[in-house]
Amino acid sequence: MINLETPKKFKPLASQAHQVATEVFRPISRKYDEAEHAYPKELDMLASLIDGMNEASEHGASGAAGVRRETNGDDAGENRNGTNLSTLLGIIELCWGDVGLLLTMPRQGLGNSAIASVASDEQLERYGGKWAAMAITEPEAGSDSAAIRTTAELDGDEYVLNGEKIFVTSGDRADLIVVWASLDRSKGRAAIKSFIVERDNPGLNLDRLEHKLGIRASDTANFTLQDCRVPKEALLGDPEVNVEKGFAGAMQTFDNTRPLVAGMACGVTRAALEETRSRLAEAGVEIDYDRPALSQHAAAARFLEMEADYEAALLQTLHAAWMADNNRPNSLQASMAKAKAGRTGVDVTLSCVELCGGVGYGENELLEKWARDAKILDIFEGTQQIQLLIVARQLLGKSSSELR
Ligand SMILES: Cc1cc2nc3c(=O)[nH]c(=O)nc-3n(C[C@H](O)[C@H](O)[C@H](O)COP(=O)(O)OP(=O)(O)OC[C@H]3O[C@@H](n4cnc5c(N)ncnc54)[C@H](O)[C@@H]3O)c2cc1C
Numbered sequence: 001m002i003n004l005e006t007p008k009k010f011k012p013l014a015s016q017a018h019q020v021a022t023e024v025f026r027p028i029s030r031k032y033d034e035a036e037h038a039y040p041k042e043l044d045m046l047a048s049l050i051d052g053m054n055e056a057s058e059h060g061a062s063g064a065a066g067v068r069r070e071t072n073g074d075d076a077g078e079n080r081n082g083t084n085l086s087t088l089l090g091i092i093e094l095c096w097g098d099v100g101l102l103l104t105m106p107r108q109g110l111g112n113s114a115i116a117s118v119a120s121d122e123q124l125e126r127y128g129g130k131w132a133a134m135a136i137t138e139p140e141a142g143s144d145s146a147a148i149r150t151t152a153e154l155d156g157d158e159y160v161l162n163g164e165k166i167f168v169t170s171g172d173r174a175d176l177i178v179v180w181a182s183l184d185r186s187k188g189r190a191a192i193k194s195f196i197v198e199r200d201n202p203g204l205n206l207d208r209l210e211h212k213l214g215i216r217a218s219d220t221a222n223f224t225l226q227d228c229r230v231p232k233e234a235l236l237g238d239p240e241v242n243v244e245k246g247f248a249g250a251m252q253t254f255d256n257t258r259p260l261v262a263g264m265a266c267g268v269t270r271a272a273l274e275e276t277r278s279r280l281a282e283a284g285v286e287i288d289y290d291r292p293a294l295s296q297h298a299a300a301a302r303f304l305e306m307e308a309d310y311e312a313a314l315l316q317t318l319h320a321a322w323m324a325d326n327n328r329p330n331s332l333q334a335s336m337a338k339a340k341a342g343r344t345g346v347d348v349t350l351s352c353v354e355l356c357g358g359v360g361y362g363e364n365e366l367l368e369k370w371a372r373d374a375k376i377l378d379i380f381e382g383t384q385q386i387q388l389l390i391v392a393r394q395l396l397g398k399s400s401s402e403l404r
Contacts (some may be wrong), residue, residue: 004318007081010089017090020046021097026366029098032217033369037209039173040101040217047106051129082325084256088263088317095267099373100217102264109170110134110381111178113260114194114253118237126233127196133174135165135223143386145180146189146400150225152181152235159195159235161203161228169380171221172209175199179225183241190243194236203228214372251331258334258381259320265345265377266314272352272370273307279356299355306348313341332394339387342378349374 006014024046032040094102102108111132115123141147150163161181171177177197184191197204203226210220232239280287285299293301320337323330349371353360360367378384393403 004315006089007085010081010086013086014089014093017093018096021094025094025097025101029101029217029366029369030363032100034216036211036216037219039219040104043101043105047108050105051107078326080325081322084259084321084324085318088259088321091260091263092267092270092314095264096271097267098217099264099268099377100215103169103215103218104173106173107131109174110257111174111176111196113257114178114236115176115196117253117256118194122233123196123236127176130175131170131173132176132178132196133168133170133221134178135168135171136180137167138164139166143383146192148180148182148192149185150179150181151185152183152193152195154183154232155229157232158229159232161195161197161225161230163225164223165225166222167210167380168221168223169218171223172206172219177204177223178236181225183239187241187243191241193239195230196234196236197225197228197230201228201230213375214369215376254381255329255331255334256324258338258387259317259324259330261377261381262313262317262320262334262337262341265341265374266310266317268370268374268377269310269313269341269345269348272349272367272374273303273310275365275367276303276352276355276360279359302351302355306351309344310348313337313344316340332391335382335387335390335394338382339384339391342384342387345374346371346378 024042028040028042032038091102094105107130109132111134114134115127115132119127136145136148138148138150140149148163150161150165152159152161154160159181161179163181165171165177165179168177175198177199179195179197180192181195182191183193205224205226207222207224210222212220277287280299280303283299285297285303287300287303288296289304293304296304316333317337317340320330320333323333349367353367353371356365356367359365362368382390389403392398393400396403
């Protein structure tokens, strides 16, 4: 077994997040799985506490909002454990508690990560402290985000957005939606920019909320944007359409957020493994780390296999976040982490249901819920297949048009 130590300075944060997962998330986990679309009001107080922790800590807290690449003078040779790693450690603990509740934590949306990654200081000032969802997906554009049809047209000092967005996590509850739209569809992916839209903008209309397999505490909204006007300053990043640079700016956000989604998968995987370990112990199955797996009880052998998979996913995930903290390009590692942890989460949580039999399948325990919750982590922020495609492109030196 690999025993990685949490950096000393992050121990209090990880332990606080674990306490929140144990004392706040777990007790209401089943309640909001059953009451889909009801807002977990218990999170309001918690969110304020996290805001306080964010303000007090130089390393951010346990949500997604703190992720921003910082330049720290001379990066060469310096080993830095910063905001990406601390955020990741917090997320792992909170998702050990409940993935759906983490996803609906006020002011910790994926849009917050996008804003933190690329916003100007003025935008950070204007939009900081608000809850931001992220709207990329459209009915005709999921995995192929370059195919989006939503348009943004400059009219005086405003952009006018038109289009349709689906599957927006926290779309109904957030204050802001970061909307991806094209400035000029004839210029392809280089013209895709993100725009901050206030949730109460009259041009942004909620069509419906999804009913889902898992993460039912988190709302998933579909919107129509109809002549939705936003100020020019709502465009995130560079307004120029740079065909050379292509999609790179927009994609940069994913290098920061994919390790976090991988961390969510690590959290729920560990929850299922811990529960299964104690169920196996109750059933008299001994897991022996000093004997080959295949010479042990079949359930113990399977457990060891799952634990090894989990540890590989965790290492890959920590590595990707650590690279971001150290300003190293991490697209490859971020996709590897997301693919590995997403698949491991699905495989392990479902196998834990299997190993625990009736207890695993019943609603008296959370194992069946974790298996349902884990699946989304292998889908959003780029499916497993898309992550593998990105990995293959990078390793083989192929462009997106050469390998698709
Ligand atoms: C609960 C939930 C929350 C979400 N939250 C958000 C959000 O907050 N913001 C947002 O913008 N989106 C969100 N999404 C959308 C999510 O990111 C997309 O569902 C995902 O990117 C896949 O797109 P798709 O559903 O259109 O599937 P498709 O792209 O149609 O893919 C269908 C299948 O084909 C595979 N596939 C596609 N292309 C290839 C290829 N080239 N090679 C191999 N296999 C391929 C995919 O891996 C998948 O298995 C959410 C989705 C869900 C279900």
